[in-house]
Amino acid sequence: MWLIDSSIGRKLIMSITGVFLVLFLLFHSLMNIVVIISPEGYNMICEFLGANWYAMIATSILAAGFVIHILYALFLTFQNMRARGAVKYALKKNQKEVEWTSQNMFILGTIVFGFLVLHLYNFWFKMQFVELSGHGDVSKAADGAYWVSQLFSSWIYCVVYIVWLSALWLHLTHGVWSALQSLGLNNKTWLPRVKTISNIISTIVILMFMSIPIYYLLGFGSGI
Amino acid sequence: MEKNINVTLKIWRQVGPNEKGKFETYKLDNVSTDSSFLEMMDVLNERLISERKVPIAFDHDCREGICGMCSLYINGHPHGPDGEITTCQLHMRNFKDGQTIVIEPWRSAAFPIIRDLMVDRGAFDKIIQAGGYVSINTGGVPDANSIPIAKVDADEAMDAASCIGCGACAAACKNSSAMLFVAAKVSQLALLPQGKVEAAHRAKAMVAKMDELGFGNCTNTGACEAECPKNVSISHIARLNREFLSAKFKD
Ligand code: HEM
Ligand code: SF4
Ligand code: FES
Numbered sequence: 001m002w003l004i005d006s007s008i009g010r011k012l013i014m015s016i017t018g019v020f021l022v023l024f025l026l027f028h029s030l031m032n033i034v035v036i037i038s039p040e041g042y043n044m045i046c047e048f049l050g051a052n053w054y055a056m057i058a059t060s061i062l063a064a065g066f067v068i069h070i071l072y073a074l075f076l077t078f079q080n081m082r083a084r085g086a087v088k089y090a091l092k093k094n095q096k097e098v099e100w101t102s103q104n105m106f107i108l109g110t111i112v113f114g115f116l117v118l119h120l121y122n123f124w125f126k127m128q129f130v131e132l133s134g135h136g137d138v139s140k141a142a143d144g145a146y147w148v149s150q151l152f153s154s155w156i157y158c159v160v161y162i163v164w165l166s167a168l169w170l171h172l173t174h175g176v177w178s179a180l181q182s183l184g185l186n187n188k189t190w191l192p193r194v195k196t197i198s199n200i201i202s203t204i205v206i207l208m209f210m211s212i213p214i215y216y217l218l219g220f221g222s223g224i
Numbered sequence: 225m226e227k228n229i230n231v232t233l234k235i236w237r238q239v240g241p242n243e244k245g246k247f248e249t250y251k252l253d254n255v256s257t258d259s260s261f262l263e264m265m266d267v268l269n270e271r272l273i274s275e276r277k278v279p280i281a282f283d284h285d286c287r288e289g290i291c292g293m294c295s296l297y298i299n300g301h302p303h304g305p306d307g308e309i310t311t312c313q314l315h316m317r318n319f320k321d322g323q324t325i326v327i328e329p330w331r332s333a334a335f336p337i338i339r340d341l342m343v344d345r346g347a348f349d350k351i352i353q354a355g356g357y358v359s360i361n362t363g364g365v366p367d368a369n370s371i372p373i374a375k376v377d378a379d380e381a382m383d384a385a386s387c388i389g390c391g392a393c394a395a396a397c398k399n400s401s402a403m404l405f406v407a408a409k410v411s412q413l414a415l416l417p418q419g420k421v422e423a424a425h426r427a428k429a430m431v432a433k434m435d436e437l438g439f440g441n442c443t444n445t446g447a448c449e450a451e452c453p454k455n456v457s458i459s460h461i462a463r464l465n466r467e468f469l470s471a472k473f474k475d
Binding site: 002005006007008009010011012076079080082083084085086087088089090091092093094095096097098099102103105174177178181182183184185186187188191 | 234245247297299300301305307326328331332333334380398399400401403431432434435438439440441442443444445446447449450451457458459461462463464465466467468469470472
């Protein structure tokens with residue numbers, strides 16, 4: 001199967017799952033900033049995306065996207081380490097054109113994954129999971145605004161989320177243009193443009209996410 | 225301006241592919257800054273021979289930057305710290321008096337060391353072979369301009385064709401990926417009408433060979449382009465991806 005056997009096929013899977021996750025993030029961040037504008041509106045979205053059949057299908061597809069992306073990341077990274085050979089260079093320097101992020105996608109991904117587990121515990125476990133299993137406080141399962149203000153009333157969590165989002169930002173500044181390059185959607189004229197576009201997309205997504213912990217950190221969210 | 229410098233060389237010595245290698249340190253005095261890097265290596269080898277020691281094996285041929293035979297990882301860069309040149313075009317004026325220069329072979333699982341600084345780059349030849357032939361109509365010389373080719377395409381194909389197959393791209397890549405080389409070889413033909421006939425087969429066969437020989441997966445770090453002595457652009461890699469993916473989707 002060429003999607004497993006060939007390097008470009010593997011990169012295709014990596015880039016498609018990556019782009020899919022970016023599209024999800026775009027949706028998720030747009031949804032999230034509603035909590036600043038209107039906590040009631042935010043809770044309506046949470047209600048809508050509870051344990052319904054359509055939300056469950058979307059959640060399963062999303063989970064599959066993550067699993068495939070991570071499995072391929074492990075697979076590719078392992079192969080690449082093996083291709084490098086047993087003896088490493090005693091002295092190796094990078095030209096300034098080589099982005100640090102591009103060389104550390106696996107490390108950044110691992111950091112993102114670690115915080116992702118925490119994030120699922122902070123929200124998903126108390127919301128959709130409670131609805132599904134019936135354990136816990138079902139009355140608060142769709143009260144997203146409550147859980148957000150609860151979590152971010154602690155400045156430590158605000159900082160933790162900001163650090164997490166920074167790592168994700170670094171992953172995306174390389175990831176988005178790299179995905180387009182892997183898909184072959186690039187040429188000499190478009191290379192700098194594609195890089196700029198991907199910087200803009202990742203910065204917008206991350207700023208939308210970050211605005212929430214920053215909002216709470218600055219004390220605006222305490223009234224809710 | 226010419227002057228003489230003294231340098232310390234830390235050079236990788238390895239007797240054979242399966243032996244353990246190690247660095248040896250050599251002091252070389254009175255090296256002219258006008259001499260080329262490889263001339264400096266020649267002087268060192270002359271000295272080793274006169275001392276009845278085994279000279280250092282390294283690859284070279286044309287010594288004018290066109291054949292792609294020279295290699296060497298010098299102070300952390302393939303073809304040395306200076307940009308857009310091959311090792312044979314590197315001069316000692318790039319180094320300072322008293323400097324230590326670390327010289328290593330290309331390191332990649334797909335380029336096994338033959339001896340000292342010499343590696344087997346036969347993997348690249350195998351990829352070229354896998355690419356197969358190009359159909360041409362033999363016979364009389366065709367009229368000039370009977371096959372129209374846009375200037376941008378001709379230029380782009382020429383840029384790709386400037387690849388000399390030295391292997392610096394795979395040597396510098398953290399994934400040891402040969403994508404820049406393969407992309408250049410696929411692009412130089414895929415852009416021209418003569419190369420279009422076998423284009424799909426060529427892309428598939430060369431990529432399959434590259435994967436089989438144990439090169440890594442490209443993660444678009446761009447180290448290849450930054451270190452390539454011919455400045456081959458990673459936009460060719462996007463073209464290779466395009467050629468390969470569309471060939472596979474057509475199957
Ligand atoms: C929200 C989460 C994530 C998003 C939006 C995302 C997005 C992306 C994108 C767009 C790419 C570029 C694909 C390409 O170069 O073709 C990428 C590459 C990569 N991702 Fe992620 N990723 C996420 C999470 C993760 C996680 C959890 C890991 C794992 C440990 C990971 C590991 C990697 C690695 C190693 C690469 C480089 C692979 C390569 O370029 O060949 N990512 N990611
Ligand atoms: S692409 Fe550049 S670095 Fe790679 S083999 Fe060709 S000339 Fe050498
Ligand atoms: S010896 Fe021919 S390119 Fe350097």
